[in-house]
Amino acid sequence: MSANSAGETRKVTIKAFRFNAETDYLPSYKSYTMEVGKDELILDLMNKIKWEHDGSFSYRRSCRHGICGACAIKVNGKAVLACKQNAIELLDLFDNEITLEPSSKKRAVKDMIIDKGDFWEKHAAVKPYVVADVEPRPEKETKQSIAEFNNFLDSDLCIQCGACHYSCPALEVNDAFLGPAAFAAAYRFTVDTRDTAGKERLQITSESAQGVWDCVKCFECAEACPKEINPIEKITKLHNMQFEQGVAVSNVATRHAEGFLRGMKKHGFLDEADIVVYSEGYLGMYKHLTTAFKMMKAGKIHWQDGVPFIDNMPKIKNLDEVQKLIEISQTNKL
């Protein structure tokens, strides 16, 4: 690394993922040395690779203004919009060693370009549009208050770049999972007062494996989104709306959420043994016997835990306050 006399550029060697699905069996990484100026973006670095080093280097770019979502890639595992991300900032964060990779290596077609088919398929599955019977020649406008509009405003800013989708670890493991972008879209149209397909979307996003209950709560989506949409916040709202609108059915996931109150009402704390028994049901407990035995052996749990009529739990002070607050503040039911 060196800086010029004014300290305005920095000479760095960056690495880039290279792969052509038509000809290559495995990807490789190539290094490119260049001067980087303080106002240059990751997109400028990719342009330099293509224009000054290797014309075959391939990536998507279009608007250059952070609104088309085409240039989303990853730099050292961090999802970025190449046209929005300052290069020096990332060089500082990663000690001048940066590697450009596609959003999802396993979906790479050529270099930074990926096949986003799964993204679009899952996005389409939540009906990401207003469903309404609209007269061809309506007599009146469909009005919306500012508050109603603000309800979905931030989720409407999604540019479908896939940054959150390809940062989601649940989706990497579980092919059925719809993912944060689809959930943010489901939320956006479900809370739109003109829309009539809300319940259907809540149903789609409540199914096990594909729906919100398989979210691992890692907050990678909130961190990745270049438009600050915070998809997991919308995921939590979808969870709540499933209960509010009576879409939630009693299963291991919904009982796991609602069941927290059982222990809290009795002890103030979550009852760790009870939550497993209540969520799984007595028949579902066979899966946990080996683990329970090991935990008992280590003294992590005790034989009395979860046995009715034996109160082996610690209790908080002023438990009556928690009981009262639950009684007067609870709005949802399973």
Add this chain to the structure above:
Amino acid sequence: MSEQLHYALFTGCTAKQSTPELLSSTLAVADKLGIKITILEEASCCGASHLQDFDEFLAHVLNARNICYAEKLGLTMITICNTCQLNSAMTKHALDKDPELKARVNEKLAEVGLEYKGTSEIKHFLYAIIDEYGLDNVKDKVTNPLSSFNIAPFYGCHNIRPSELHGSSNGNENSYNPTSLDSLIDALEGIPVDYAHKNKCCGFHVELQANHTSEVLAGNAMVDAIDNNADMMVTPCPLCHLKMDTYQDSVGKVVGRDIALPVLHMPQMVALALGCTEAEIGLKFHVQKAKQIFSEAQPA
């Protein structure tokens, strides 16, 4: 240090139940460092993101109540669980930026004679040690340097994401390149293991409803640590600990590897280096055998 640090400790549920070693080692470390701790015995469960899924408003009311008790003492509330940290901080953030929500929550709290004001900070014990006590001061107290251990830091999602929410409470840690645990290991003279999964998810929260996802995520992280020569893993989150310590057999079957990796709580690691007692460190409460670490850490 000119003035003694004094914190209100929000223990969370696990430290009171399945991970007693977390509470005992936390108190032992605070004692060695001369940090005064007042346990918030009134504090309830934070909802762990699951109650939030069921009834977000109710979760805000209950978390606000917990924070009220730290405010009454005029102290910073410290947490020893990443998920307690995140859910408490999310309530604080939501109430502090939305006066209407704060008023609705306070209307409920008034029924039990409490009021949320927003005057207490909320900080994980890890960051209280690093940012307020100071690593140089920790170094001075090390009696048993951990120089014979390769220690893989496992940060846990809820201490580092979303970074905008945590802000200065986690020293503006960058979630893509976190350094706090690494520098703590350094200060205790241990050898930090660098591996790609240090800032990834352990899968704890879907243990019941999406078990395969949970097992793969935990397995990927542990195998990565093992492949980079880790002797042990250390985490500031008891939920990461529970997932990775308790399920090594089943996780190993899912990812096709033998896994035998002790997973320590962050305060247990500090307690080892500060010469706390075997009972305080509580390695006997681990499912994956870890007791040998205590004798290995004693000076020759």
